[in-house]
Amino acid sequence: xxxxxxxxxxxxxxxxxxxxxxxxxxxxxxxxxxxxxxxxxxxxxxxxxxxxxxxxxxxxxxxxxxxxxxxxxxxxxxxxxxxxxxxxxxxxxxxxxxxxxxxxxxxxxxxxxxxxxxxxxxxxxxxxxxxxxxxxxxxxxxxxxxxxxxxxxxxxxxxxxxxxxxxxxxxxxxxxxxxxxxxxxxxxxxxxxxxxxxxxxxxxxxxxxxxxxxxxxxxxxxxxxx
Amino acid sequence: xxxxxxxxxxxxxxxxxxxxxxxxxxxxxxxxxxxxxxxxxxxxxxxxxxxxxxxxxxxxxxxxxxxxxxxxxxxxxxxxxxxxxxxxxxxxxxxxxxxxxxxxxxxxxxxxxxxxxxxxxxxxxxxxxxxxxxxxxxxxxxxxxxxxxxxxxxxxxxxxxxxxxxxxxxxxxxxxxxxxxxxxxxxxxxxxxxxxxxxxxxxxxxxxxxxxxxxxxxxxxxxxxxxxxxxxx
Numbered sequence: 499x500x501x502x503x504x505x506x507x508x509x510x511x512x513x514x515x516x517x518x519x520x521x522x523x524x525x526x527x528x529x530x531x532x533x534x535x536x537x538x539x540x541x542x543x544x545x546x547x548x549x550x551x552x553x554x555x556x557x558x559x560x561x562x563x564x565x566x567x568x569x570x571x572x573x574x575x576x577x578x579x580x581x582x583x584x585x586x587x588x589x590x591x592x593x594x595x596x597x598x599x600x601x602x603x604x605x606x607x608x609x610x611x612x613x614x615x616x617x618x619x620x621x622x623x624x625x626x627x628x629x630x631x632x633x634x635x636x637x638x639x640x641x642x643x644x645x646x647x648x649x650x651x652x653x654x655x656x657x658x659x660x661x662x663x664x665x666x667x668x669x670x671x672x673x674x675x676x677x678x679x680x681x682x683x684x685x686x687x688x689x690x691x692x693x694x695x696x697x698x699x700x701x702x703x704x705x706x707x708x709x710x711x712x713x714x715x716x717x718x719x720x721x722x723x724x
Numbered sequence: 725x726x727x728x729x730x731x732x733x734x735x736x737x738x739x740x741x742x743x744x745x746x747x748x749x750x751x752x753x754x755x756x757x758x759x760x761x762x763x764x765x766x767x768x769x770x771x772x773x774x775x776x777x778x779x780x781x782x783x784x785x786x787x788x789x790x791x792x793x794x795x796x797x798x799x800x801x802x803x804x805x806x807x808x809x810x811x812x813x814x815x816x817x818x819x820x821x822x823x824x825x826x827x828x829x830x831x832x833x834x835x836x837x838x839x840x841x842x843x844x845x846x847x848x849x850x851x852x853x854x855x856x857x858x859x860x861x862x863x864x865x866x867x868x869x870x871x872x873x874x875x876x877x878x879x880x881x882x883x884x885x886x887x888x889x890x891x892x893x894x895x896x897x898x899x900x901x902x903x904x905x906x907x908x909x910x911x912x913x914x915x916x917x918x919x920x921x922x923x924x925x926x927x928x929x930x931x932x933x934x935x936x937x938x939x940x941x942x943x944x945x946x947x948x949x950x951x952x953x954x955x956x957x
Binding site: 505508509512515516519520575578579580581583584585586587588589590723 | 772773774776787788789791793795796797798799800801802803804808812813815816817818860
C-alpha cells in the first residue's frame with residue numbers, strides 16, 4: 499500500500515505541476531463556473547422563488563458541471579506522447595495510476611470549487627458564515643464521490659471518439675444519488691435546520707464514497723489494459 | 725533472460741503474433757526485421773507487458789522494473805523540462821534520488837543534451853525529443869531494452885552515438901530487442917537476427933558475421949520484399 503501511495507503521489511504531483519504550468523484546464527473550469535453562476539443569477543426571477551430555495555440546487559449543478567469539465571483532463575495529459583504506455587510499462591501497480599488521477603482530480607476540482615463558492619455567495623447573497631465548516635464537509639464528501647466515479651469513467655472514455663461528450667452521458671446517471679444527497683444536506687444547512695435531520699443523506703454520501711472509491715480502484719486496471 | 729513461448733495475438737482477423745517462440749540470455753541483441761504490419765510492435769508490446777497475449781507466455785527476468793522501453797512515442801511530458809522528465813521516470817522506477825540525478829546528468833552529457841536539460845520538452849525538435857526519449861528509457865539502467873524503430877528522427881551523428889551507447893549497453897551483459905523495417909539499421913549490433921512476417925518468425929538465427937548485404941538478401945528471399953533498401957523483391 500505504501501508503494502501504491504508513493505507512486506500515486508509522484509504521478510499526481512507531476513499532474514499538478516503540468517496543470518500549474520499550462521493552466522488551460524483550470525482557467526477554463528474556473529471561467530465556466532463563473533459563467534454558469536452568472537447565468538443562474540440573471541436567469542431567475544427572485545420574486546417568484548426565494549433565493550434560498552434555489553441556491554443549493556444551483557450550487558451543486560454548477561459544481562457538477564465544472565467537475566465534469568475538469569475530469570477529462572486527467573487522462574488527456576497521458577495521451578500526449580502516449581505517456582500512459584510509459585506508466586503501464588513502469589513497475590507500478592495500475593491501482594497507483596488510478597489513485598494518482600483521483601488525488602490530482604480532487605485537488606483540481608477542489609480548487610475550482612474554492613473559486614466557485616465565494617462567487618456563489620456573492621451572486622446569491624447566501625450567508626454561509628455560520629455553516630461554513632459543515633458546508634465544506636459536505637462539499638468534500640460529495641466531491642470525493644463525484645471524482646472517484648468520474649476518474650474511472652474518464653479513463654474508460656479517453657481513447658474513444660467524442661470523449662468530452664461520452665463522459666457526461668456515462669457519468670450523470672451515477673451522480674444522481676450523491677447530487678440529491680448533497681442538495682438535501684446543503685438545503686438543511688442554508689435554512690438553519692439541524693444536521694440530524696439529514697443524517698441519512700450524510701450516510702449515503704459517505705457510503706457512496708467508500709463504495710465507489712473501492713469499486714473504481716478494483717475496476718481501473720481493466721480500463722487501461724489493451 | 726527474456727523469452728516468448730508460442731505467443732499468439734490477433735486484432736480481429738489480423739494475426740499479429742502467430743506462435744512466436746524465442747529465448748535470449750545476457751549479452752544477446754536480437755534485431756527484428758519485418759515489413760510494416762508484420763507484428764513487430766505487437767511483439768515488443770507483449771514483451772513490455774503493454775499487451776496481454778491471447779495465448780502463450782512472455783517472461784522477463786526481473787519483471788517490468790528490468791525493462792527499458794522505446795516505442796513510437798516519447799512518453800515525455802511537454803510542460804516538464806528534460807531533466808524533470810528523467811527524474812520523474814526515475815522515481816517511478818524507484819531509483820534513489822541522488823543516483824537518479826547522477827544518472828540523468830551522465831545520460832544528458834552522453835547524448836549531448838546537457839545544455840538543453842532545463843528546456844521544456846514541448847519546444848524540442850523531433851531529433852532532440854528522440855534523444856531525450858533514449859535518456860528516459862535508460863534512466864533506471866535497465867537489464868532489458870526493447871526498442872521499436874529507435875533511430876527515427878535521429879540525425880547521422882546522433883544515430884551513431886546511440887548505436888555506440890547500445891553496443892556498450894549490450895557489452896555489459898544486457899539484452900536488447902530492436903525492431904526495425906530497415907535492414908541497414910542496427911544490424912551491426914545484432915548477435916541474432918529474426919525476420920518477422922505476418923506474425924511469424926520466418927527466420928531466427930545468430931548473425932554469424934553475415935554482412936548487411938547478405939542479411940538483406942536473405943530477407944528478400946524469405947520475406948519477399950526489400951527490407952528498407954528501396955525496391956520490392
